[in-house]
Amino acid sequence: MQVRTYTSKNTISFLNLIGDIFKDVYGSFYLAKQLAVRDIKASYRQSILGILWMFVNPITTALVWIFLNNSGTVKITDTGMPYPVFAFTGTLLWSLIIEAINTPAQSTRSGMGMMSKVNFPKEALIISGLFKMIFDTLAKIALLIIFLVMYEIHFTWYLILVPFVMLGSIFFGIVIGLFITPFSLLYSDISRFISLGLRFLMYATPVVYAIPKEESFIRTAMLLNPFTPLLQTMRELVTGQELTMLPYFIGVLAVSLLISLAGLFFYRISIPIIIERS
Amino acid sequence: MPEEVLVEVSNLSKKFCKDLKKSLWYGVKDVVGGTFGKAPSLELRKDEFWALKNINFTLKRGECLGLIGHNGAGKSTLLRILNGLLKPDAGSVTMRGKVGALIELGAGFNPILTGRENIFNNGAVLGFSKQEIDDKLEEIIDFAEIREFIEMPVRNYSSGMRVRLGFAIAAQLEPDILIIDEVLAVGDASFRAKSFNRMVDLSSKTAMIFVTHSMPQAGRICTRGILMKKGLVMKDDEIGNVIQDYLVTQKTRFSNFVGLYKLENFSCSLNKQEINYGEDLSVSLKFKMPPEINKFLIHYSVYDQELRSIYQAFSILTEEVYINKNEIFDINFVIKNLDLINGKYTLNIGFIENDLRGRNICRYDAIEEFVVINAEVNSFSSILKKTVWHNKRILG
Incomplete structure (x- = not known):
């Protein structure tokens, strides 16, 4: 018979908790899937364009930059590929990362009512957020392929790796989000501050323009920025170029994989404290 | 197990x-x-x-x-x-x-x-x-x-x-x-x-x-x-x-007044605040009726803590209609054999003009409360009814 003990102490041991987390993550897959399907269905059922809305955002952002570039309003240094493809891939992955960072807090906030009444594995909320993002990504990949065909980019086998880079980026974003979530649920300042910060960070990331060739502050910032290798690697795979930032890219993924456990641990400990105050 | x-x-x-x-x-x-x-x-x-x-x-x-x-x-x-x-x-x-x-x-x-x-x-x-x-x-x-x-x-x-x-x-x-x-x-x-x-x-x-x-x-x-x-x-x-x-x-006594006329010098008292199961409860009322009212009857109801009405009675049903001659009324009525389980109860008193179809003059909600003690069974209906059992034994 299953025995649960609740005490003021957080864990019997760290290892036990990690074990519990794994058990719950695994056990909550069906619930997570159900929640993701529910939200996806619900968000498009009351709309005529339905799923087409998923494409609207990345297309419009890319269009703005294509227009600015073609009209000569901004002068952008050579990017090594047709600018529309550059801008499109950049905004696509960037929007994915931003969304991933916000996903844990958003899923948790929307599940708050449920969490304060029903005991279910909280990890399901995070995983359902991940599922929803993967669904979004599929549509974006389709869009990317259309774009590549339009601009006659030569297809290489590297292209197969692109979805994995996207997945890795989502994972990285969600791990960051896990650490922010408890605080942003307590104070609304946090999420405002994060979205403000990310808006500035975009200019220190090669989203709509390439890394400057000559030494400058912005070049140093871009090279240090952990989001840069994600974007850079994805673009290089798309156009079949040499992978210039591969070690840093692998490093970012490895670190996020490592701290993801700490993130889940942190999330699990903070949820009861947050429920109590919601 | x-x-x-x-x-x-x-x-x-x-x-x-x-x-x-x-x-x-x-x-x-x-x-x-x-x-x-x-x-x-x-x-x-x-x-x-x-x-x-x-x-x-x-x-x-x-x-x-x-x-x-x-x-x-x-x-x-x-x-x-x-x-x-x-x-x-x-x-x-x-x-x-x-x-x-x-x-x-x-x-x-x-x-x-x-x-x-x-x-x-x-x-x-x-x-x-x-x-x-x-x-x-x-x-x-x-x-x-x-x-x-x-x-x-x-x-x-x-x-x-x-x-x-x-x-x-x-x-x-x-x-x-x-x-x-x-x-x-x-x-x-x-x-x-x-x-x-x-x-x-x-x-x-x-x-x-x-x-x-x-x-x-x-x-x-x-x-x-x-x-x-x-x-x-x-x-x-x-x-x-x-x-x-x-x-x-639990505080369930929320006194309230509703009605057209407030009675002058109104008072209500009970013979006891604590009553044994089965005893009578005697209620005394003193008041002066406004001159506009010629004829009236009195109504009472008893509520339990769940605010359910348990007892009620109208004076007219026992042919008691009061004629107002502008004097002070001093009225007493007795609720017979309180068959209530242990607990706290409140009393409402109301006045109605003319007869049962007349307009309400006023009502004093929860004007008094009393406690019943010594009921032997305390189940969850408020009344423990006195019942006569006629038993025939069939010898086999």
Whole structure:
């Protein structure tokens, strides 16, 4: 018979908790899937364009930059590929990362009512957020392929790796989000501050323009920025170029994989404290 | 296994903070502290109070515990800790077996989706697998009596239909420990009866913890009661005694005046405030009727703590109509053989012009209260009726 003990102490041991987390993550897959399907269905059922809305955002952002570039309003240094493809891939992955960072807090906030009444594995909320993002990504990949065909980019086998880079980026974003979530649920300042910060960070990331060739502050910032290798690697795979930032890219993924456990641990400990105050 | 202890609560305490800003800041501290393995301190920080303090009890399979107390006594907090939603600040809770909680019905429903889709959503939240829900789908739809509307968005359901669907899903749980928080107070009478029966079925197989403000419900289903007040356990006893205590300490006397004319020099007194079961209660009234009224009759009613009307009478039914000659009335009436169970009761006095169809002159609600003692049986209807039994013995 299953025995649960609740005490003021957080864990019997760290290892036990990690074990519990794994058990719950695994056990909550069906619930997570159900929640993701529910939200996806619900968000498009009351709309005529339905799923087409998923494409609207990345297309419009890319269009703005294509227009600015073609009209000569901004002068952008050579990017090594047709600018529309550059801008499109950049905004696509960037929007994915931003969304991933916000996903844990958003899923948790929307599940708050449920969490304060029903005991279910909280990890399901995070995983359902991940599922929803993967669904979004599929549509974006389709869009990317259309774009590549339009601009006659030569297809290489590297292209197969692109979805994995996207997945890795989502994972990285969600791990960051896990650490922010408890605080942003307590104070609304946090999420405002994060979205403000990310808006500035975009200019220190090669989203709509390439890394400057000559030494400058912005070049140093871009090279240090952990989001840069994600974007850079994805673009290089798309156009079949040499992978210039591969070690840093692998490093970012490895670190996020490592701290993801700490993130889940942190999330699990903070949820009861947050429920109590919601 | 009748002696199986399923719930063990020992020295359980929980604190809350009254001030939002401080509460959030303590939250940040606790999140950071908790991550590094620090247990919460047992001292109260500024603006904190004990929502629960040193709660101890155990519960066996087959027992049903009623948690009784005024609003804010800590009942819901206790339930949420038992259900693992909140962490204790001190002490421990041990739950053996599968826990089912009926705290909120229909968690996870999305209003735009159909009833059928939402059965799967809510089922998943309650911990059912897809297979289990598939198996129970038809039973759920039938129990909720909702087949006709199962493909309609839940948004268009009436509140009763939503609750029925929610209960029907939750009723499929087969828990060892069942936690229930006032969910049965909704829905129409027939569904209430049906869900109540379902709970009675479950109560023999589970250890049940039940929060309610309805004493008749508590009395019917619970075997034991805990009376809580301001986070403390005031009494842990057989349910009847706990209900008595609760009702006597509860303030149910809310005096009020309604009517067209206020009577001059109105007073009302009882011969006794504390009356034995079966005794007579004598009520004296003194007042002056306004000159506009020529003829009137008097009406009284007695209410129990559930604010149900137990007794009533009209003076006209015993041919007593009073003619107003502008003098002071001094009237006495006797309520014969009070066959009420132990508890506190209130008295309303009303005046009606002319006859039973006349307009109400005025009514004094809860003008007096009295306590009945020494009734031998204290079941959960307020009247213990004096009954004459004619028994014939058939010798075999």
